[in-house]
Amino acid sequence: ETFCFVSSNMTLSYQVTGADKDQLVTSLAAIILSDCGADISADAINSVLSASGNTVPAYYPTLYASYIEKAGGLEKFFAGPSAGAAPAAGGAAPAAGAAAAAPVVEKAKVEEVDA
Numbered sequence: 001e002t003f004c005f006v007s008s009n010m011t012l013s014y015q016v017t018g019a020d021k022d023q024l025v026t027s028l029a030a031i032i033l034s035d036c037g038a039d040i041s042a043d044a045i046n047s048v049l050s051a052s053g054n055t056v057p058a059y060y061p062t063l064y065a066s067y068i069e070k071a072g073g074l075e076k077f078f079a080g081p082s083a084g085a086a087p088a089a090g091g092a093a094p095a096a097g098a099a100a101a102a103p104v105v106e107k108a109k110v111e112e113v114d115a
Contacts, residue, residue, distance in 0.1 A: 022056040022057060022060055023060075025049060025052065025054040025056060026045060026049070026056055026060045026061065027064070027078075029045045029048035029049050029052070029054075030045060030064055030068060030074060030077075031074070032048055033045065033048060040064075040065055040068050040069075040074060041065050042061040042062040042064075042065045042066075043061075044065075045060075045061035045064060045065060046061045049061070
């Protein structure tokens, strides 16, 4: 199947088949439901898929709805497992630790006033 996205200054078209298509249309159904403020349930995802003329394996809507609920919402679901996680070892954490270990002390300005 070919999907075509059009914006005011660009058109993007590509072909998606098989499991990639199933994942794409199920994700888009969940996004549509979220944008409409509807509950993201397996039945609702199935309704959107049916209305759009798409079919996916029967377990996809249930799987997506379950994962979205466990993630705490669509934004967290799409953010992935590392969203909000601590930085990896060897990353910015040592620099932050070094800064905390050696605080910078600013000297106070002293102004003399003629009396």
